[in-house]
Every structure is written in structure tokens, then in C-alpha cells.
Amino acid sequence: MDVQRLELLRELAERHSITEVARATHRTPSAVSQQLKVLEREAGLPLTERSGRGLILTDAGRALARSATNVAVALARATAVWDEFRNDATGEVSLVTFPTAGEMLLPGALREVAAVPGLVVNCTDKDPELSDFPALTAEFDIVLAYSLRGQLPWGGRGLTVVPLMTEPLDVGLPADHRLATRTWLTPADVVGETWIGAPHGYPFERILHQIEQKAGSPVIVAQQFADLRVIEAFVVAGLGIALVPRYTWGGDQPGRLVLKPLRGVDAERQIVALMRPDRAERLAVRTVVDVLRTEAARVQATHAAIAPAP
Amino acid sequence: MDVQRLELLRELAERHSITEVARATHRTPSAVSQQLKVLEREAGLPLTERSGRGLILTDAGRALARSATNVAVALARATAVWDEFRNDATGEVSLVTFPTAGEMLLPGALREVAAVPGLVVNCTDKDPELSDFPALTAEFDIVLAYSLRGQLPWGGRGLTVVPLMTEPLDVGLPADHRLATRTWLTPADVVGETWIGAPHGYPFERILHQIEQKAGSPVIVAQQFADLRVIEAFVVAGLGIALVPRYTWGGDQPGRLVLKPLRGVDAERQIVALMRPDRAERLAVRTVVDVLRTEAARVQATHAAIAPAP
DNA sequence: ACATCCATGTAGCTAAGCTACACACTCCCT
DNA sequence: AGGGAGTGTGTAGCTTAGCTACATGGATGT
Numbered sequence: 001m002d003v004q005r006l007e008l009l010r011e012l013a014e015r016h017s018i019t020e021v022a023r024a025t026h027r028t029p030s031a032v033s034q035q036l037k038v039l040e041r042e043a044g045l046p047l048t049e050r051s052g053r054g055l056i057l058t059d060a061g062r063a064l065a066r067s068a069t070n071v072a073v074a075l076a077r078a079t080a081v082w083d084e085f086r087n088d089a090t091g092e093v094s095l096v097t098f099p100t101a102g103e104m105l106l107p108g109a110l111r112e113v114a115a116v117p118g119l120v121v122n123c124t125d126k127d128p129e130l131s132d133f134p135a136l137t138a139e140f141d142i143v144l145a146y147s148l149r150g151q152l153p154w155g156g157r158g159l160t161v162v163p164l165m166t167e168p169l170d171v172g173l174p175a176d177h178r179l180a181t182r183t184w185l186t187p188a189d190v191v192g193e194t195w196i197g198a199p200h201g202y203p204f205e206r207i208l209h210q211i212e213q214k215a216g217s218p219v220i221v222a223q224q225f226a227d228l229r230v231i232e233a234f235v236v237a238g239l240g241i242a243l244v245p246r247y248t249w250g251g252d253q254p255g256r257l258v259l260k261p262l263r264g265v266d267a268e269r270q271i272v273a274l275m276r277p278d279r280a281e282r283l284a285v286r287t288v289v290d291v292l293r294t295e296a297a298r299v300q301a302t303h304a305a306i307a308p309a310p
Numbered sequence: 311m312d313v314q315r316l317e318l319l320r321e322l323a324e325r326h327s328i329t330e331v332a333r334a335t336h337r338t339p340s341a342v343s344q345q346l347k348v349l350e351r352e353a354g355l356p357l358t359e360r361s362g363r364g365l366i367l368t369d370a371g372r373a374l375a376r377s378a379t380n381v382a383v384a385l386a387r388a389t390a391v392w393d394e395f396r397n398d399a400t401g402e403v404s405l406v407t408f409p410t411a412g413e414m415l416l417p418g419a420l421r422e423v424a425a426v427p428g429l430v431v432n433c434t435d436k437d438p439e440l441s442d443f444p445a446l447t448a449e450f451d452i453v454l455a456y457s458l459r460g461q462l463p464w465g466g467r468g469l470t471v472v473p474l475m476t477e478p479l480d481v482g483l484p485a486d487h488r489l490a491t492r493t494w495l496t497p498a499d500v501v502g503e504t505w506i507g508a509p510h511g512y513p514f515e516r517i518l519h520q521i522e523q524k525a526g527s528p529v530i531v532a533q534q535f536a537d538l539r540v541i542e543a544f545v546v547a548g549l550g551i552a553l554v555p556r557y558t559w560g561g562d563q564p565g566r567l568v569l570k571p572l573r574g575v576d577a578e579r580q581i582v583a584l585m586r587p588d589r590a591e592r593l594a595v596r597t598v599v600d601v602l603r604t605e606a607a608r609v610q611a612t613h614a615a616i617a618p619a620p
Numbered sequence: 621a622c623a624t625c626c627a628t629g630t631a632g633c634t635a636a637g638c639t640a641c642a643c644a645c646t647c648c649c650t
Numbered sequence: 651a652g653g654g655a656g657t658g659t660g661t662a663g664c665t666t667a668g669c670t671a672c673a674t675g676g677a678t679g680t
Contacts, residue, residue, distance in 0.1 A: 001389055003313045004637095018658060031638055033659055038636095043392050053646045053657035060395045067388035074384040078377035079311055082353050085370045314668095328627060341669055343628055348668095363626040363677045 003075065005039040006068035008032055009047065009057075013065035014138045017054050024138075069158060069277060076281035083283040090118035091284040096136055097125050097144040100228055100248040101271055105144070105164070109288075109295040119284055127226055129202070133274055134159060141285050142292075143274040148203050148266065160280040162273040162289055165247075165296040169207060169267040170259035172235045172244035177258075184261045191215035194240040196231050197224045203269055204243045210265040232257055245269065247303050271296065313385065315349040316378035318342055319357065319367075323375035324448045327364050334448075379468060379587060386591035393593035400428035401594040406446055407435050407454040410538055410558040411581055415454070415474070419598075419605040429594055437536055439512070443584055444469060451595050453584040454602075458513050458576065470590040472583040472599055475557075475606040479517060479577040480569040482545045482554035487568075494571045501525035506544045506552040507534045513579055514553045520575040542567055555579065557613050581606065 011021040018036070022029040040047050047061035057065060083089065097106060102125045113121050128136065133145040134154045144164075147153060154161055171190055173180050179189060191211055198204040208219050222240050225231050231242045232249065236256045244259055261267070273289050280286070321331045328346070332339040350357050357371035367375060393399065407416060412435045423431050438446065443455040444464045454474075457463060464471055481500055483490050489499060501521055508514040518529050532550050535541050541552045542559065546566045554569055571577070583599050590596070 001385065003385065006388065019656085027637095028639055029658070030640085030660080034637075037659085044396055044398075045392070050645090050658075055658070060392060063391050063395065064388065067384070067391045071381065071384040071388055074377070074381040075311060075313065078316065078374065078381055081373050081377045082355070082370060085373065086354055088354075329625085337668095338670055339627070340629080340671085344668075347628085360627080360676090363624095365627070 001042065002039075003068075003071055005035050006064070006071055008035055009039060009061065010065045010068040010072065012036070012048070013057055013062060016056065066158065072278035073281055076278040080281050080283045080286070088118075089116055089283045089287040091282070092120045092122060093142065093282075093284050093288050094122045094140045095124070095142040095144070095288070096140040097123065098127055098146065099125050100245055101144045101146070104248050104299055105292060105295050108298065109291050112291045112295065113288060116287060119287065121288055129200075137274055137276045137279075141275065141279045141282070142288060144271065144292075145274045146203065146269045146271050148206055148269055154274055158277060160275045160277045162275070162280075162293070164271045164273055164292055165300050166268050166270050167248070167300075168246045168261060169204070169243045169269060170246050170261050172232065172242045172249065173258050173260060174236055174238050174241075175256050175258055176238075177241070179260065180258050182260060184263050186264050187211040187214035187262075190241065190262070191217055191219055193220075195219050195221045196234045196240040196242040197221040198231075198243075199224050199226055202226070207243060207265060207267055211262075214264055243267070247299055311352065312349075313381055315345050316374070316381055318345055319349060319371065320375045320378040320382065322346070322358070323367055323372060326366065376468065382588035383591055386588040390591050390593045390596070398428075399426055399593045399597040401592070402430045402432060403452065403592075403594050403598050404432045404450045405434070405452040405454070405598070406450040407433065408437055408456065409435055410555055411454045411456070414558050414609055415602060415605050418608065419601045422601045422605065423598060426597060429597065431598055439510075447584055447586045447589075451585065451589045451592070452598060452602075454581065455584045456513065456579045456581050458516055458579055464584055468587060470585045470587045472585070472590075472603070474581045474583055474602055475610050476578050476580050477558070477610075478556045478571060479514070479553045479579060480556050480571050482542065482552045482559065483568050483570060484546055484548050484551075485566050485568055486548075487551070489570065490568050492570055494573050496574050497521040497524035497572075500551065500572070501527055501529055503530075504550040505529050505531045506541050506550040507531040508541075508553075509534050509536055512536065517553060517575060517577055521572075524574055553577070557609055 008021060008025065011024060012018065012032075015021050015024060018032050019029050021027075022032045025032070036048065043060070043064070045060050046058055047064060048055045048057055095106075102123070106123060110121060110123070113119055124140075126136065133143055134157055136143045137159060145154070146167075171179075171185055179185060182189070187210070195208065197208060208221065212218050223234060225234070228244070228248065232244065234240060235242050235244075243262075244257075246259060246261075249257065249259060273292060275285065275289075280289075318331060318335065321334060322328065322342075325331050325334060328339050328342050331337075332342045335342070346358065353370070353374070355370055356368055357374060358365045358367055405416075412433070416433060420431060420433070423429055434450075436446065443453055444467055446453045447469060455464070456477075481489075481495055489495060492499070497520075505518065507518060518531065522528050533544060535544070538554070538558065542554065544550060545552050545554075553572075554567075556569060556571075559567065559569060583602060585595065585599075590599075
């Protein structure tokens with residue numbers, strides 16, 4: 001069976017539209033349609049069926065698309081093998097990050113990457129809801145994503161996930177707050193406070209729910225911001241307290257914002273690299289991921305040194 | 311990378327000659343040569359080098375050929391997936407067997423296979439030396455082979471090996487032999503006898519060596535035959551004793567030939583199905599192998615019932 | 621030294637797969 | 651209801667990858 005056609009089917013499984021597949025593969029929709037029709041004839045059973053004006057895969061189609069992924073992985077691994085033979089981690093790698101990880105990891109990582117000649121990394125930042133991370137793998141080689149402990153929204157979807165670090169989420173307080181002298185806090189300590197929260201779909205929301213459950217009373221969320229800088233400004237202004245990622249909080253509020261660890265709830269997030277399995281095999285991609293891993297370890301070690309965990 | 315070209319490289323790794331690859335893939339040598347040249351240009355480094363009038367693979371070429379096998383496996387698995395969807399174990403499967411296994415397993419197995427419409431099995435028999443079994447996988451989908459315990463001549467070569475049964479090798483005696491009343495024998499019992507052996511490269515030879523080692527004196531091998539029927543005839547004629555596979559000995563010498571188990575040496579052989587990994591994934595091939603496995607179990611159970619092991 | 625077997629060039633053809641355009645269908649919005 | 655914008659799918663025609671047929675040059679062995 002022709003592997004190109006399988007590839008098209010696999011793209012269709014992700015993009016849910018022939019037009020989109022055509023755009024992604026630099027082809028005409030007609031060409032895609034024709035090739036899928038040939039594939040269907042060879043298979044001898046329907047792989048797609050119309051649903052409204054788009055079309056969706058049948059069970060057989062989905063199963064075949066899954067196999068197609070394995071083929072793509074084997075193929076990518078083959079090209080990686082000979083890239084290794086030439087020691088040639090060359091090419092373009094596209095990466096999308098959420099803001100805080102971009103700030104924390106990318107500058108250091110890209111400095112390392114610059115040492116590899118011919119390796120180009122194109123970065124963008126997006127601030128998606130938690131559930132939207134997997135969809136980005138269709139567009140980008142590497143997706144920096146986060147999740148809370150135990151929660152794996154990208155499990156079972158056949159994506160490759162490489163853990164980079166786990167980052168504690170502390171409680172950010174103004175320096176003159178009544179709790180600012182404590183070494184650590186419990187849900188009961190903070191449940192009565194006014195909170196600066198995050199919009200729906202962001203993980204911090206879940207931790208506030210945990211605090212409510214542990215303390216037995218609801219928290220008061222005054223504002224909801226996606227941008228951490230804004231949140232920090234509000235905290236410093238005394239308008240509330242907030243959950244702040246320990247390694248990521250801004251140095252632009254020195255002395256005016258203090259972080260206190262939270263005990264009794266799983267207050268940490270996992271930062272991972274999320275990839276389509278075939279793309280994860282490319283030597284250039286693997287090189288970038290390796291750099292990210294060491295950079296993450298470096299950041300974590302640095303913070304542990306200057307402020308040892310309680 | 312084009313998978314067809316990788317396939318050609320893989321064939322070249324096995325057949326060691328462009329002409330042979332061309333013959334096997336129904337192409338002209340020129341076409342094969344051109345495609346390999348394209349592959350080499352894409353790879354950016356030499357994959358083959360001339361050796362005399364033929365050519366051999368470079369290290370890079372071999373590594374790439376190995377990856378090509380994984381691609382072929384993934385691809386074969388994909389076509390198997392949709393064959394399963396259609397419940398369509400159709401096609402031709404070629405099989406080569408050594409004589410005794412062919413006699414023991416194939417009639418029953420092919421009767422089972424006949425129940426699957428559209429599944430055709432083409433069988434041949436060959437009586438190769440032990441070391442020649444792997445080469446046959448280039449030509450046949452399934453190779454029935456045997457090996458002694460602990461010995462795996464086809465390990466590390468990337469072949470798929472499915473165990474079918476382990477068959478004890480007993481000592482065949484004429485019915486009026488002085489040892490014919492014993493229930494089992496030791497190396498010391500039989501080392502002084504005159505033996506009918508097998509030619510070089512056959513596994514029985516190794517067991518005779520083991521007998522010599524255990525008993526401490528050399529055995530006398532009078533004749534060397536490959537065909538078991540001939541051996542049995544010589545034994546019945548009182549010209550010597552011989553190692554005889556327990557499940558395979560002929561019923562054409564009823565009462566005139568008795569088998570006695572041998573203790574103290576590893577007197578058994580493993581009968582396995584040997585396949586190229588990609589071919590092993592074909593649904594039709596897997597179906598035939600499954601039938602062979604159950605048939606082997608049936609034969610083994612039947613013998614255990616009529617003559618329980620000591 | 622000649623015959624033989626090999627890989628590999630070159631010219632030319634066939635057919636797979638693309639684009640461009642036209643058409644049919646579903647949805648949504650006024 | 652009825653366009654308009656979205657979808658997938660046919661048809662005609664072209665481009666080119668990849669094949670065959672034949673010729674060439676190097677290595678082997680008698």
C-alpha cells in the first residue's frame with residue numbers, strides 16, 4: 001500500500017476536513033479526494049462517510065489511520081537513523097509555548113540550540129485552554145504544555161509526551177500581608193482570602209476547587225486574568241492573593257511579592273513537550289527536546305539552590 | 311523518503327546482488343540501480359560499494375536497511391489491520407519444510423487451511439543444512455526449521471521465529487535388540503553400538519557428540535544418511551541403531567522398530583516457523599502459522615496419549 | 621585473451637498524480 | 651425562503667517519476 005495515501009488518511013483523522021488536509025500538504029482538495037478514493041478502493045470498504053458538509057472517518061478508517069501513524073513513525077525513525085550517520089540535526093523545528101514556559105525555558109534553550117549549525121527553531125506563544133494543547137500538535141512540531149498531577153488530557157490520543165519538569169504552584173502574597181512571615185500555608189489559612197484567579201479552562205482553577213474541598217468553604221475569586229504579570233500587579237497592589245508558579249514569577253516586583261508553598265493540596269503542574277509521534281522521531285526535533293530537558297533541569301536546580309524547598 | 315526505494319535496499323541486503331533483487335521484484339536491473347542511486351543521493355552518503363563484480367552494503371546502508379525492515383513491518387501490519395476488518399485472510403502463502411515436519415504436520419494443517427476460502431498455500435520440501443534455513447526466508451513466506459535446545463542459529467538476524475513444538479529424539483532399535491526391553495537408555499548404554507548417522511550439518515550429529523562426551527568414549531558411525539526412511543530400514547536390518555524423532559518415525563516398520571528415550575543428554579529438537587518479520591504480519595501468513603501451531607499441539611497430544619513419556 | 625557475469629548509463633514511453641475548473645450538496649444568516 | 655460561503659467530488663489536461671530496451675565498461679575465471 002502506498003504510504004503517501006496512508007499519510008493523507010492520517011492527516012484527515014486529525015484535521016477532519018479534506019480542505020484542511022489539502023492546505024497542510026500543499027495540494028488541491030481535488031487531489032486529496034482522488035487519492036483517498038483510490039485508497040478506499042484498494043481497501044475494499046468505506047473509510048470515510050459524509051457528515052453535514054464535512055466528512056468523518058469510519059471505524060475502519062480510524063483503525064487504518066492508527067496504523068498509518070506507526071508507519072510514519074517507522075519512516076521518521078529511518079530518516080533519523082541516517083541523519084545520525086551524518087551527524088546532521090539540520091532543519092526547521094516549529095515550537096509553540098505558553099507564556100510562562102517561554103519566558104523560563106526558551107531563552108536559555110535557544111542559546112544552546114544556536115550552537116548546532118543548521119538547526120533553526122521557530123517559536124510562537126499561545127495561551128490556550130488546557131484541552132486545546134493536543135490540537136496544536138497538528139500545526140507545530142513541539143508543543144510545550146502543562147497539566148496538573150494525575151490529569152493527563154493527552155493520554156490515549158497517541159501523542160508522544162516528554163516530561164520536562166514539575167513546577168510547584170505557590171501562593172503569592174504582598175510583602176506586608178499577615179501571612180507573609182509564615183514558611184508554608186494550608187488550605188484553611190488561605191480559603192478566607194480574596195483571590196485573583198484564572199479564566200475557565202486553566203489549571204489553577206482546579207487547585208482552588210481543591211482548597212475549597214479541603215477547607216470546607218468556598219473561596220472568593222475577585223478577578224480572572226490569563227496573564228501572570230497582571231495577576232502579580234494586582235497582588236502587589238493588595239487587591240488579593242493568587243497562585244503563582246514558583247520558577248516563573250517575575251523578578252520585576254522584587255521585595256514586594258513573596259511566595260509561600262501550599263501544603264495539603266497537589267499544588268504543582270507538570271510541564272511537558274507534546275508531539276505527534278512521527279515528528280518526535282526527527283533528529284532535529286529530538287535534539288531540541290533534549291536541550292529543553294537539560295535547560296529545565298538547570299532552572300529547577302538553580303531555584304532549589306537559592307531557595308531550598310521547605 | 312520513498313518506501314519503495316527502502317524496500318529495494320532491504321532486498322539488496324538479503325540478496326547481495328542487484329540482478330537478484332531485480333528478478334525478485336520483477337524489474338530490470340537498470341531500474342533497481344537507478345532507484346538505489348536516487349536513494350543514495352537523498353541520503354547524502356554512499357550506501358553501497360563495489361566488491362568484485364557484485365556490490366555490498368556500507369555500514370550506513372546496513373543500518374538503513376534495518377530501519378527499512380521496521381517500515382515494512384509497520385506497513386504489513388497496516389494491511390493486516392484492514393484485512394482483519396474485512397475478515398479476509400486471502401492470498402497465496404509459500405511454505406518450505408524439511409521432510410519429517412512436512413510428513414507430520416502438513417497433511418492435517420492443509421486440511422484445516424482448505425476451510426478458509428481464498429487462502430492458498432504452496433508447499434515445497436527441502437532438506438537443507440541447519441545454517442541454510444535463514445536464507446530460505448528470502449524466497450518463502452514460512453520456513454519450517456528445527457534446532458537443538460539452546461542453539462538459535464537464527465537469532466540476531468532480525469527474523470521472526472514462532473515455536474511450534476519440541477520433539478524428543480529417541481534411540482531406534484531393531485525389535486530383537488538386546489536393549490529393546492529397557493524403558494530408557496543412557497549414553498553409556500548406547501556408546502558401544504554401531505550407529506547410522508546423518509551427514510554433516512544435521513543436528514543429530516551434535517547429539518552423538520554429547521553422547522561421546524558423557525560416556526567418555528567415541529561412537530562408531532557406520533553410515534550417514536539424510537533420509538529417515540533409509541535410516542529406519544538399516545536399523546531394522548540390524549546394521550546399527552540411530553536417533554529417530556519420536557513423532558515422525560514411520561509406521562511402515564510396525565513391530566520391527568522400537569524407540570527408547572535417551573536420558574542424560576538434551577535429546578530433542580525444536581520445530582519452529584521462521585519468517586521475515588514483514589511477511590509474518592500478513593493476515594494470511596498468520597492464519598497459516600496459527601493452524602500449524604494447533605496442528606503441532608494436536609500431534610503432540612496424540613502421541614502423549616498413546617505412549618506417555620517415561 | 622576471450623567469454624561471462626555484473627552494475628550502470630541513455631533514450632523513450634507509460635501512467636500515476638497533480639492543477640484548474642465546474643458542479644452538487646449542506647449549513648447558516650437575513 | 652433564498653442567496654452565500656462553506657464543503658467534497660467529478661473531468662480534462664499536463665508534468666514527471668519510474669519503467670524497459672539496449673549499449674557500455676569493469677571484474678572474474680577458464
